[in-house]
Amino acid sequence: CHALRRHFPHRPEMHVVHETVYQTLYVQGRGQLRRELAGALRSGRARRRPHRQANCRQPRFTDPMVMISERPAEAAERAVPGHWEGDLIIGKDSGSAIGTLVERSTRYVMLLHLPTDHTAASVRDALTQTAQKLPQHLKRSLTWDQGAEMAAHRSFTLATDIPVYFCDPASPWQRGSNENTNGLLRQYFPKGTDLSVHTREHLDAVATQLNRRPRKTLGWETPAERLHKLLTA
Template identity: 80%
Template structure:
C-alpha cells in the first residue's frame, strides 16, 4: 500500500498530498508499456529474424520496431511461443536458420512445474500437513521462522504453537547457517513432551535445507509454505511483529543472551490475547495439558 500511495498520489503546490483512486488509475495506465487487450493496434513483429542476413537474437530484436511506440512492444518469450506454435513444438528449418543460435528446440522458461527443487531432500508442502493442524483444536503443531538482524548477519528463530500461540525462541548467537538452525531447533524441540511434537510449518528459506535431519532427530515432520505466502503462517507472523518490540529491526540480534530471550518469552507467553478469549498462551497451554 505504501508503494502504491508513493507512486500514484497527487502532490499539491504546498507539498501536501492526497490519494484519489481515479487519478491513481490514470497514472498507472499511463505508465503501462503495452495497451489494453482488445484495443485496435497494429500487429507487432520481431526485427532481425531474416534467414538471408544475420541479425540480433529474439530478445533485443523483439523491441526494435516499437522502441518509440509503446503499443509495439512485445516480450521476447511471446515471439518464441509464436514460432513454436507454427512449428508444432519444433521450429521449422527456415525459422531455425533465422535464430542466432540455430537451435531447433526451445527450453520453456519460468514454468513453476519445471523449477529445480528448492532443497536436496523433497519438501512436504503445507497442503499435505495433517488436517488436525488446520482447526487448531489439537496442540503440538508449530509454525517457525527467523527474524533477521542488521545486514542479514544475525538472527533469532521463532516457534509458535498454533492452538495456544505459545512462543519459543531459538538462540543463534553465531549466525543462521543451516547446521546452526538445525541444531537450535533440535535442542529446543527436544524439551517438549511427545504430545506437543506433532508438526512444524516453515517457509522455504535456505536455513531449512537440513529439514530431513531435523525430522530424523526429533520425529517432527516439517511442512513448507507455498512461495510468497506468509499468511500460511499467520500466528508466526503476528508473533514476529510482537517480538520486534523487544528486538527492533536493523539491530544486531547476536547481542541478546539466552537469558534475555527467556525473559522475552515469559513476557510474551504471559500477555493476554484477544484470540484466546483474553487468556494468555501460558494459561491456555496449561489448560490443554491438564485436560
C-alpha cells in the first residue's frame, strides 16, 4: 500500500489502505479464486484471524476476582504460615482430578479427592471440607490461577473466611510452590491416568509421604517438621 503511494503520488485512485486489500481477499473472494488470492498473502491463511480487543474481554467469573497484587505482603515473604497455593492435577480425558494445596512457608501438602469431576461446585465443596480441618491461624489466604473450577470462589470464602487471590494470566511462577509440588505428585499420579481409582485414604497417604520428605529449600527439614516448629514457636 505504501509502495503504491510512492510510485503513483499523483493518482489518488491508486491509493489504498491495507484494510481494503483484506476486505477484497476475504470478503469478496469466493471459492478457488479466494484460495488463490489468500495463498498469495505472506501468512497464506484461507481465513482471516480476528483481532482481540482487551477492553472487550468478558469477565472470567460472575463474582469479581481479587488479584494477587492485593495479597498481603506476609504471604509473599513466607514468614507467616497459613497462606496456601492451590491447583488441580487433571486425569484421563479431563474427567477425574486431584486438588493440591501447598502451604507457602512450610510446603505442607493437602490433597483434595475429586474422583468424578472438577466443576466449580465440586472443587468448592472439597476445598471447604478440607479447610474446615485447619485451625483458624492456618486459614489466612488461598492463591489460585484463573481456572473455571474456581468460579464459586466467593461462596468458598463466605463458608471458610479464607480470601482467595488470583494469579495473573499465564503466570504459573506466581504459584511456584504448588507447581513444584505438582511435579512431585506426578511420580504417584502419572499424566494420562484415571485418577478416580485412588481413594481418599490413598491421597492422604501420599500427602503424608511428601510432608515427611526432607526439602532442600527448608534446610533439609520436612514440611511436617517446619509446620510443627512454626506452630509451637
